[in-house]
Amino acid sequence: MAVLHQKSVLDMIKEFRRNWHTLCDSERTTVCGADSMILALQLSMAENNKQRSGEFTVSLSDVLLTWKHLLQEKLNLPVENMEVIAHYEDIRRSYDNFLKNSNMLDLIDVYKKCSALTSNGENNANISPNQLRNFLSGRQSAEDDETGLSVPKSPMSKDNQDNEKAKLLAKKIIYSYLNLLVNSKNDLALAHILNIPDRGLGREAFTDLKHAAREKQMSIFLVATSFIRTMELGGKGYAPSPSDPLRTHVKGLSNFINFIDKLDEILGETANPSIAGSRILSVIKMQVTKGQSNRDPFYKAVEEVSQDLDLRIKNIINSQQWDLAVGTTDISPARPKSYAINHGTAYCGRDTVKLLLVLLDEEAASVPTKNKAELLYDDEYTIDHNGTSILTLFRSPIQVNNSLVKPLRERIHTLMEEKKIKSWKEYIIYT
Numbered sequence: 001m002a003v004l005h006q007k008s009v010l011d012m013i014k015e016f017r018r019n020w021h022t023l024c025d026s027e028r029t030t031v032c033g034a035d036s037m038i039l040a041l042q043l044s045m046a047e048n049n050k051q052r053s054g055e056f057t058v059s060l061s062d063v064l065l066t067w068k069h070l071l072q073e074k075l076n077l078p079v080e081n082m083e084v085i086a087h088y089e090d091i092r093r094s095y096d097n098f099l100k101n102s103n104m105l106d107l108i109d110v111y112k113k114c115s116a117l118t119s120n121g122e123n124n125a126n127i128s129p130n131q132l133r134n135f136l137s138g139r140q141s142a143e144d145d146e147t148g149l150s151v152p153k154s155p156m157s158k159d160n161q162d163n164e165k166a167k168l169l170a171k172k173i174i175y176s177y178l179n180l181l182v183n184s185k186n187d188l189a190l191a192h193i194l195n196i197p198d199r200g201l202g203r204e205a206f207t208d209l210k211h212a213a214r215e216k217q218m219s220i221f222l223v224a225t226s227f228i229r230t231m232e233l234g235g236k237g238y239a240p241s242p243s244d245p246l247r248t249h250v251k252g253l254s255n256f257i258n259f260i261d262k263l264d265e266i267l268g269e270t271a272n273p274s275i276a277g278s279r280i281l282s283v284i285k286m287q288v289t290k291g292q293s294n295r296d297p298f299y300k301a302v303e304e305v306s307q308d309l310d311l312r313i314k315n316i317i318n319s320q321q322w323d324l325a326v327g328t329t330d331i332s333p334a335r336p337k338s339y340a341i342n343h344g345t346a347y348c349g350r351d352t353v354k355l356l357l358v359l360l361d362e363e364a365a366s367v368p369t370k371n372k373a374e375l376l377y378d379d380e381y382t383i384d385h386n387g388t389s390i391l392t393l394f395r396s397p398i399q400v401n402n403s404l405v406k407p408l409r410e411r412i413h414t415l416m417e418e419k420k421i422k423s424w425k426e427y428i429i430y431t
Contacts, residue, residue: 005135008127009107010365015117016110017361023113024105028353030183031361032099032106034136034368035375038067039188039390040106042376044094046391048087056395060373066091067372071136074108075129101219103185107136107364138368162297170288170301174309175363177284181263182356185219191393197290199252203388207396208245221260228257259287273352277313280356281306309359316358 013031020027032040042063050056062085069088072079085091099106105113111132127135173196179189194209195201206220213223227246230238231254240247263280270276285306292299369375377389 005127005131006365006367008131009135010362012107012114012127013110013361013365015114016105017357019114019117023117026103027357028103028183030104030179030186030357031110031364032104033364033366034107034138035366036104036188036364037106037136038063038368038372039376040098041067041070041091041095042391043394044091044098045085046394047094048091052087057391060376063376064372068137070095071108071133075111075133077129077133098187101185102187103183104188107132136368138370163301166297166301167305170298170305171363173288174281174284174302174305175360177263177288178280178356179360180221180260181267181280182353182360184221184225187213187220188390190219190221191390194256195252197288199255201249201252201256203393203395203397205249205252206393208249210394210396212246224253225257228254267352268349270352273355274313274317276349276352277355278310280352281310281313312359312362313355316355 016023016031020029042058045058045063045066046056049058065083066085066088069079069082069084070092071077072082073092099109111127111129173193176189176192179186180193183189191206194206209220209223212227213220216223218226224246227240227244228250230240231250246253263283266276266279266283270279285302289299289302294300294303376391
């Protein structure tokens with residue numbers, strides 16, 4: 001059933017793109033697919049737990065329970081007698097704020113916005129709330145297991161498993177680079193690629209960026225960009241404070257920002273969107289496979305995924321739908337006059353952005369991952385490529401400092417006081 005409704009979901013997203021100017025504030029708003037939705041929910045739940053108990057963590061069973069309730073509640077389907085986790089309303093607010101701050105809309109938001117286009121509230125994409133719920137939950141039939149855990153598969157060799165995982169990782173990385181290029185506020189996309197390839201930007205660097213972004217109420221990418229621009233161009237008196245934690249990561253952050261700048265240059269300076277898309281994919285491929293052997297499964301997977309996307313770009317450009325979309329969506333303003341400053345680069349990047357959005361929208365309409373445990377918690381394979389699970393990355397590493405570990409003298413003094421109190425209590429009891 002999920003596969004059957006995939007086309008309807010994609011049609012719904014296309015309807016949203018055709019009417020973006022009346023449905024959202026930015027043409028670069030990206031759509032959050034099913035897998036990203038549950039990742040965002042997991043982070044929102046972990047953040048809520050941290051605020052209440054000090055632990056940035058959440059169990060799989062709680063995520064699946066809340067996921068089921070979220071789908072019902074957001075789609076205005078019956079929630080009576082459904083089990084709901086404590087503090088659900090706080091979690092829901094955190095989830096909504098995460099998407100808003102990341103300039104993303106989830107598939108249910110897109111559905112609601114498309115429904116609002118017609119006076120009778122019917123969605124032009126021809127998909128019902130129940131069908132969308134079934135698609136997002138990954139149900140294959142009405143009797144399908146609702147736990148969200150994986151369905152037993154046919155045995156697969158170790159090599160095939162590695163190749164499959166490598167391809168999924170390659171897709172995630174390449175799509176995350178494209179997503180960040182289109183939507184620089186997408187913290188989820190940035191988390192996937194900040195340290196791929198290895199830039200020395202591990203959990204500590206991500207934590208420092210996350211804290212700075214929260215303090216300044218900016219996206220993580222904008223914080224990193226602002227820091228590097230200030231370091232490179234600020235001059236004396238404008239440089240970041242010597243005590244700024246980001247100074248420790250200046251080399252890696254500079255590498256990352258300069259690479260995104262390179263992709264932006266291709267986006268803005270290559271008039272033909274097909275050529276621009278191919279060049280962007282080629283540069284990403286070279287970057288993420290740097291130092292890899294061409295016999296490595298990950299190298300082969302990146303090669304395969306980039307070739308598939310390059311072919312898809314050419315098919316989109318050659319399709320009648322693309323010509324119609326470019327000519328009628330009213331996304332781009334009129335082309336600047338030939339005598340205008342930067343008249344070429346001021347216009348050509350918009351068509352490439354629209355092209356990349358088509359790719360990203362198709363990915364957002366992908367059938368959700370069935371094995372939620374692997375999606376949300378599995379670090380085993382990605383760690384070989386300098387990655388980690390999103391939950392682990394967003395969880396601040398434990399720092400040994402005076403606020404967490406008391407000085408030896410203070411600990412000894414406390415222990416002696418506790419012994420004195422215990423001895424005094426024993427004396428009172430026996431006398």
